[in-house]
Amino acid sequence: MIETDTMQLHKLVEEALPELDTMIGWAAGEDALHTTPIFIRGAKSIPRLIWSPFCAQNLTGYLVKPPALKPADKHKQIGICVKGCDSRSLVALIQEKFITRDRLRIFGIPCRGTVDWRKVMRQVRLSHVRSAKVEDNRLIVDDAGGTHKLNLEDVLARKCLRCLYPNPVVYDVLVGEPTVSRIKPEDIYRDVDALEKRPLEERLAFWQSELDRCMRCYACRNACPLCVCQEHCIAETRDPKWLTLRMGIPEKFLFHFIHAMHLAGRCTECGECERVCPMEIPVTLMKEKLNKIMEEMLGYVAGLDPTAIPPLLTFNPSETGV
Amino acid sequence: MAGKIFIAIDRLTLALDKLSAKIDLWIPASLQTDNRELTEFVPYHAGMVPILDRQTTLPPKKILLPQVETLLRFEHRKDPQNPLKVSVSLDDKSEVRPALVFGARPCDVKGFLTLDRVFTNGPYVDPYYLERRRNTLFATLVCLQADGTCFCSSVGSGPADTEGSDFRVIPVDGGYVVDALTQKAQSLIDSLGDTPTQHQEAQARQVVEEASQHRVGDLDLTGSAEAFRKRFANDDYWQEMTAQCLSCGICTYVCPTCYCFTITDEIENMRGERLRSWDSCMFYQYTLEASGHNPRPSKLNRYRNRAGHKFSYIPEKYDGLIGCCGCGRCIRSCPVSIDIRQIVGRLKENACESE
Amino acid sequence: MTDPNPYSSAALAEAAEQGIKIAGFLCNWCSYGGADTAGVCRFKQPTDLRIVRIPCTGRMDPLFVAKSLIYGVDGVLVSGCHPKDCHYAVGNLYARRRLEMLKSFLSFMGIDARRFHYTWVSASEGQRWQQVVTEFSEQIHRLGANPGVRKQPGENLKPVGGQKEAPIP
Numbered sequence: 001m002i003e004t005d006t007m008q009l010h011k012l013v014e015e016a017l018p019e020l021d022t023m024i025g026w027a028a029g030e031d032a033l034h035t036t037p038i039f040i041r042g043a044k045s046i047p048r049l050i051w052s053p054f055c056a057q058n059l060t061g062y063l064v065k066p067p068a069l070k071p072a073d074k075h076k077q078i079g080i081c082v083k084g085c086d087s088r089s090l091v092a093l094i095q096e097k098f099i100t101r102d103r104l105r106i107f108g109i110p111c112r113g114t115v116d117w118r119k120v121m122r123q124v125r126l127s128h129v130r131s132a133k134v135e136d137n138r139l140i141v142d143d144a145g146g147t148h149k150l151n152l153e154d155v156l157a158r159k160c161l162r163c164l165y166p167n168p169v170v171y172d173v174l175v176g177e178p179t180v181s182r183i184k185p186e187d188i189y190r191d192v193d194a195l196e197k198r199p200l201e202e203r204l205a206f207w208q209s210e211l212d213r214c215m216r217c218y219a220c221r222n223a224c225p226l227c228v229c230q231e232h233c234i235a236e237t238r239d240p241k242w243l244t245l246r247m248g249i250p251e252k253f254l255f256h257f258i259h260a261m262h263l264a265g266r267c268t269e270c271g272e273c274e275r276v277c278p279m280e281i282p283v284t285l286m287k288e289k290l291n292k293i294m295e296e297m298l299g300y301v302a303g304l305d306p307t308a309i310p311p312l313l314t315f316n317p318s319e320t321g322v
Numbered sequence: 323m324a325g326k327i328f329i330a331i332d333r334l335t336l337a338l339d340k341l342s343a344k345i346d347l348w349i350p351a352s353l354q355t356d357n358r359e360l361t362e363f364v365p366y367h368a369g370m371v372p373i374l375d376r377q378t379t380l381p382p383k384k385i386l387l388p389q390v391e392t393l394l395r396f397e398h399r400k401d402p403q404n405p406l407k408v409s410v411s412l413d414d415k416s417e418v419r420p421a422l423v424f425g426a427r428p429c430d431v432k433g434f435l436t437l438d439r440v441f442t443n444g445p446y447v448d449p450y451y452l453e454r455r456r457n458t459l460f461a462t463l464v465c466l467q468a469d470g471t472c473f474c475s476s477v478g479s480g481p482a483d484t485e486g487s488d489f490r491v492i493p494v495d496g497g498y499v500v501d502a503l504t505q506k507a508q509s510l511i512d513s514l515g516d517t518p519t520q521h522q523e524a525q526a527r528q529v530v531e532e533a534s535q536h537r538v539g540d541l542d543l544t545g546s547a548e549a550f551r552k553r554f555a556n557d558d559y560w561q562e563m564t565a566q567c568l569s570c571g572i573c574t575y576v577c578p579t580c581y582c583f584t585i586t587d588e589i590e591n592m593r594g595e596r597l598r599s600w601d602s603c604m605f606y607q608y609t610l611e612a613s614g615h616n617p618r619p620s621k622l623n624r625y626r627n628r629a630g631h632k633f634s635y636i637p638e639k640y641d642g643l644i645g646c647c648g649c650g651r652c653i654r655s656c657p658v659s660i661d662i663r664q665i666v667g668r669l670k671e672n673a674c675e676s677e
Numbered sequence: 678m679t680d681p682n683p684y685s686s687a688a689l690a691e692a693a694e695q696g697i698k699i700a701g702f703l704c705n706w707c708s709y710g711g712a713d714t715a716g717v718c719r720f721k722q723p724t725d726l727r728i729v730r731i732p733c734t735g736r737m738d739p740l741f742v743a744k745s746l747i748y749g750v751d752g753v754l755v756s757g758c759h760p761k762d763c764h765y766a767v768g769n770l771y772a773r774r775r776l777e778m779l780k781s782f783l784s785f786m787g788i789d790a791r792r793f794h795y796t797w798v799s800a801s802e803g804q805r806w807q808q809v810v811t812e813f814s815e816q817i818h819r820l821g822a823n824p825g826v827r828k829q830p831g832e833n834l835k836p837v838g839g840q841k842e843a844p845i846p
Contacts, residue, residue, distance in 0.1 A: 207787050280359065
């Protein structure tokens with residue numbers, strides 16, 4: 001139950017807070033469909049913490065993005081709330097030694113999926129949303145136009161519909177009851193497969209029309225917890241100059257190639273890139289394909305084993321190839 | 323009563339077709355029709371249906387300030403008789419055609435007032451922007467679709483504001499009453515529709531009256547310049563307000579009043595072009611200096627600058643003009659729900675609550 | 678003045694006149710040596726290949742291939758030492774994974790993966806080098822010039838409402 005989970009979360013955080021330097025969680029956003037990350041240092045702010053199907057943000061990026069959290073006390077841990085997908089990002093960060101496991105106090109929350117507000121708006125043009133909750137597989141939204149009841153599966157984010165890891169894979173404390181995945185393992189690449197079935201020219205036309213909308217705002221890169229290069233990203237450097245500032249399709253293609261391929265074998269499909277894109281480009285789809293290649297070629301799935309090395313950063317002499 | 327016509331909803335595309343024969347037309351539409359929430363201003367083609375029931379995701383800013391613009395082209399030529407002699411030819415021709423933006427909202431058009439002050443006032447006038455500005459007309463809707471994140475009234479505007487518009491498009495039963503507000507607009511309006519009936523005129527007046535009274539946004543964010551100055555050095559406040567920021571830059575790209583740009587030369591061998599493209603004060607590189615020093619190294623500095631620019635520096639430099647039109651796009655598009663209304667609204671609070 | 682934008686129709690036409698261009702990334706120790714051996718033995722080869730010498734295929738960033746194909750190079754060939762025979766011991770073992778991944782990904786993005794080929798040629802295999810270059814060059818000629826993704830935005834996009842979109846200024 002969402003409400004009891006939130007109360008349990010408050011209680012657990014209250015107990016842990018004296019040992020934590022900062023607690024990172026979610027608080028209410030500009031309306032009932034949105035949340036915003038919150039950084040708690042004092043017990044006074046704990047009541048603002050929420051857990052709901054609207055807690056879409058992946059908070060793990062704040063552990064490593066410049067300026068990273070400057071904890072006042074290096075001997076204390078950092079508390080963080082993670083859903084199943086976010087916990088895999090944590091594992092990926094630990095794998096690449098961006099953060100150590102013992103520095104974290106992980107509040108793992110099993111998740112039944114987060115709501116994509118754009119999908120809601122496509123079904124109902126909402127205005128002045130007053131309240132929103134999920135009940136019995138339905139989203140119930142109250143706005144200026146009345147009460148609307150929507151099928152939950154129609155409004156969940158695309159990444160949630162194909163999620164195999166709804167329960168955190170790493171945690172110190174579990175908040176709520178473990179849950180089951182909505183999809184069978186053999187179906188998780190269905191979106192990739194659907195595109196692969198189409199002929200080459202259609203695939204190119206698809207990506208040309210999708211990427212043409214790209215504004216190179218770099219939100220996808222900035223939202224990604226593993227894209228830590230930030231201001232040194234080669235997509236923006238002028239020396240060496242990989243990309244001009246022209247807004248042609250080759251530039252947009254190359255930017256997305258750079259972004260996706262630097263995540264090959266590392267991306268844990270947290271879906272933030274696609275969620276933040278203001279132009280609704282299916283950014284995660286490219287990484288899903290790369291992950292599918294990794295799984296088929298090398299049997300590797302990112303973000304599960306903190307001791308594993310991402311496959312493109314290593315080699316195996318006995319592998320057969322060309 | 324010249325200058326007013328009524329266009330029935332089912333004859334709107336016909337009217338737009340006629341209009342597009344006289345002038346380049348831009349309308350709010352969906353770029354790809356399959357199932358997206360995304361809308362923006364696109365060039366009109368025969369038969370397109372404008373989307374007028376919602377604010378567009380992207381403002382019409384790019385029509386007057388394109389995301390990438392070629393300022394000039396240059397080519398180096400070597401003299402085969404004298405290899406040491408290299409000549410440079412320059413070409414800064416730009417082709418600007420008259421255009422009409424149909425279906426903008428007061429907030430969209432208000433944004434251009436800030437850009438006008440920056441690009442066309444004072445001793446240094448931007449000829450590229452100026453030419454586009456002079457050649458573009460705006461037919462602005464009376465906005466009846468404000469939602470929870472709109473706040474145009476909070477910044478001194480409102481849903482019936484016509485500042486900067488050439489036409490006013492008033493939704494009435496069964497269609498729109500279009501009112502030409504400027505000389506240029508008068509000449510375009512002929513034969514696009516019928517003279518409005520008495521009833522339609524009365525209804526139009528009522529719609530405008532109600533919209534003018536309707537307050538969009540509870541806070542009053544005007545006159546925040548001094549409060550901003552007082553709170554400038556309060557790092558705790560800004561740290562709390564900006565901790566979630568990803569420095570992604572979406573807010574600046576969807577904002578009708580943001581105009582920061584960078585100029586780069588893109589050179590291939592002997593020829594090249596000088597491009598002016600959108601930049602964002604939210605990016606680290608924006609203030610990065612050649613020495614490596616950066617006066618705004620953290621997102622705290624950068625966001626504080628953004629809020630200050632819109633609500634303090636622009637009002638102080640341009641006689642009280644607020645550099646924000648209250649469209650709310652930054653709030654809607656922000657991946658972490660940073661709300662500029664909260665941040666500026668709380669500036670006037672006295673104490674900073676520390677935990 | 679000619680349009681300095683290298684992706685304008687005029688620039689594309691000019692590039693097309695120059696014929697098929699194939700980029701070759703050869704590792705300094707084995708494959709570059711192999712190409713040299715082929716030259717010393719005067720083996721006849723097609724002249725479309727433009728060679729870039731890299732110290733090792735481990736230096737091969739898959740993005741070199743991606744950028745080449747996106748921006749209109751007609752074919753890309755990568756060649757290095759045989760696996761387990763790398764001059765730097767393990768460079769080509771990294772390369773093998775990266776380039777294999779790239780082949781599949783290029784195809785997914787709509788770029789013809791037949792325009793990219795990677796192989797292992799040692800310094801003494803001059804005849805084999807001739808064969809590799811000849812076969813790959815023939816393949817690229819069969820595929821023709823690379824239309825790639827070079828088209829200006831607005832061309833070959835899905836039309837909206839049955840009308841073709843004008844380029845967005």
